[in-house]
Amino acid sequence: MEKILWLDTETTGLDPQKHGLIQIAMVMDIDGKVEDEISLDIQPFQKDIMSIQNDNNVFWADNIIWKDENTPTGITFADIAKFMLPDEAYAEIIIFLNKHIDKFDKADKAYLGGYNVKFDASFISEFFKKIGDKYLGSFLNWKCLDPLYRLWEMDYKGNISLDNYKLETVCNHYGIEISAHNALSDIKATRELWYRLEASND
Numbered sequence: 001m002e003k004i005l006w007l008d009t010e011t012t013g014l015d016p017q018k019h020g021l022i023q024i025a026m027v028m029d030i031d032g033k034v035e036d037e038i039s040l041d042i043q044p045f046q047k048d049i050m051s052i053q054n055d056n057n058v059f060w061a062d063n064i065i066w067k068d069e070n071t072p073t074g075i076t077f078a079d080i081a082k083f084m085l086p087d088e089a090y091a092e093i094i095i096f097l098n099k100h101i102d103k104f105d106k107a108d109k110a111y112l113g114g115y116n117v118k119f120d121a122s123f124i125s126e127f128f129k130k131i132g133d134k135y136l137g138s139f140l141n142w143k144c145l146d147p148l149y150r151l152w153e154m155d156y157k158g159n160i161s162l163d164n165y166k167l168e169t170v171c172n173h174y175g176i177e178i179s180a181h182n183a184l185s186d187i188k189a190t191r192e193l194w195y196r197l198e199a200s201n202d
Contacts, residue, residue: 001030001031002030002031002032002111003028003029003030003100003101003108003109003110003111004028004029004030004110004111004112004113004145004191005026005027005028005029005097005110005111005112005113005139005140006026006027006028006029006113006114006187006188006190006191007024007025007026007112007113007114007117007120007121007124007187008024008025008114008115008120008183008184008186008187008190009021009023009024009025009119009120009123009124009183010022010023010024010075010181010182010183011123012044012048014119016122016123016125016126016127017126018047018048019044019048019123020042020043020044020045020048020127021042021044021089021123021124021127022041022042022043022044022075022080022083023039023040023041023042023075023182023183024039024040024042024089024093024124024127024183025037025038025039025040025183025184025186025187026038026039026093026096026187027184027187027188027191028096028100028110029113029191030100032195034191035100036096036099036100037184037188038092038093038096039183039184040084040089040092040093041079041082041083041084042083042084042085042086042089043080043081043083043084043085043086044080044086045086045130086127086130086131087131090127090128090131090133097139101139103135103138103139104138109138109139109140109141110139110140110141111140111141111143111144111145112140112141112142112143112144112145113144113145113146113190113191113194114144114145114146114187114190115146115147115148115167115186115187115190115193116146116148117144117145117146118144118146121142121144124136145194147170147190147193147194147197148165150197151165151170151197152165154197160173167180167186167189167190167193168180170193171189171193174193174196176189176192176193176196177189
């Protein structure tokens with residue numbers, strides 16, 4: 001039984017040690033079928049909020065958080081105040097993972113899937129550490145499935161050439177529906193893209 005945990009996050013910045021998760025979406029894929037999904041809006045830890053308020057690498061306009069000059073999240077501090085507290089979100093994540101993976105069974109671990117997924121993996125890993133849980137790895141084998149690397153290989157071989165390889169650009173190229181900067185939409189689109197690329201290589 002092959003399990004893939006498709007993961008996408010929205011964050012307040014690029015550094016997982018000082019920036020925080022504000023949205024996380026996970027899709028549990030078992031033997032190529034979606035078994036379950038979860039999407040949570042999360043308040044950053046207080047120290048993460050203090051960091052972004054003093055961080056020159058995070059841009060602001062009308063109190064809206066921007067991840068960079070070109071990519072607004074569209075989320076304000078007023079929105080964040082309504083989000084789940086980190087410990088509440090953590091509890092929901094653990095319930096979701098326990099439902100599908102036996103953390104005590106070394107043979108029952110999920111591959112981690114996503115678009116540029118090492119970024120998302122670093123944020124969820126740091127989130128667990130900030131909570132005080134060092135055992136995220138009991139659910140994962142840390143072998144990553146990432147369509148971005150496959151696209152770069154296709155570009156190298158001359159099989160595709162796009163202006164950039166942002167997820168939205170690639171999805172538009174393949175006609176895959178996506179609502180950019182929404183974690184659940186992003187990860188569903190990433191999963192569809194992965195299987196689309198898989199099928200083209202058969």
